[in-house]
Amino acid sequence: MKKLILSTALFISGLALVNAQSDSKMVQLGVKGGANFSTISGDDFRELDSRTSFNAGLVAEIPLSNRISFQPEVFYSGQGFDIREVDQDNAFDTDENIEYQLDYIQVPLLLKAYLVKGLSVEAGPQFGFKIHEEFDYKPNSDGGDVEISSDDSYVKDFDTSLALGASYKFDSGFFLSGRYNLGLTNIFEDGTPFEGVDAKNNVWQFGIGFMF
Numbered sequence: 732m733k734k735l736i737l738s739t740a741l742f743i744s745g746l747a748l749v750n751a752q753s754d755s756k757m758v759q760l761g762v763k764g765g766a767n768f769s770t771i772s773g774d775d776f777r778e779l780d781s782r783t784s785f786n787a788g789l790v791a792e793i794p795l796s797n798r799i800s801f802q803p804e805v806f807y808s809g810q811g812f813d814i815r816e817v818d819q820d821n822a823f824d825t826d827e828n829i830e831y832q833l834d835y836i837q838v839p840l841l842l843k844a845y846l847v848k849g850l851s852v853e854a855g856p857q858f859g860f861k862i863h864e865e866f867d868y869k870p871n872s873d874g875g876d877v878e879i880s881s882d883d884s885y886v887k888d889f890d891t892s893l894a895l896g897a898s899y900k901f902d903s904g905f906f907l908s909g910r911y912n913l914g915l916t917n918i919f920e921d922g923t924p925f926e927g928v929d930a931k932n933n934v935w936q937f938g939i940g941f942m943f
Contacts, residue, residue, distance in 0.1 A: 765938020
């Protein structure tokens with residue numbers, strides 16, 4: 732994992748040599764939203780489908796040079812996963828269609844490098860704060876929701892990940908983005924039945940936004 736983070740940092744630094752520039756030298760604020768396709772990965776999980784949800788929040792872009800910007804964000808992110816089949820190799824063993832909903836406030840701190848005008852790549856750490864957790868035994872209909880309180884939860888309140896993505900900003904201020912969030916830390920608390928279970932959040936995000 733250290734090699735991955737170092738390689739990402741070197742890649743972003745190398746892009747500073749590319750003959751491209753940001754579209755603005757001013758600090759910009761904006762809004763963004765889009766679709767999430769999330770699951771968890773690990774040696775103890777197989778046959779887990781992704782949960783489809785959404786993200787929405789605020790974004791800022793602070794130019795550091797003609798080609799590099801700092802981009803902090805804060806947004807709601809609906810995450811989790813679906814369990815659809817019995818699999819004895821899974822930490823969860825069930826014949827139900829269950830959606831495990833884990834919702835976070837995510838705070839990515841990204842470096843953005845422009846390849847050509849409008850087109851950029853971005854990478855950086857992301858810090859997640861869990862705000863809601865529940866099982867949904869009827870994800871395609873009403874009812875079936877079982878909310879999990881903080882006292883009964885086995886999932887940590889704090890999560891860290893590495894965000895990697897790309898975006899294209901139009902002259903009008905609208906932008907399109909795609910991003911992958913790679914979980915870096917185990918989501919389950921120590922001292923619970925899931926202690927030692929390998930499980931990390933993984934999320935694909937696609938969306939649209941507007942910079943003012």
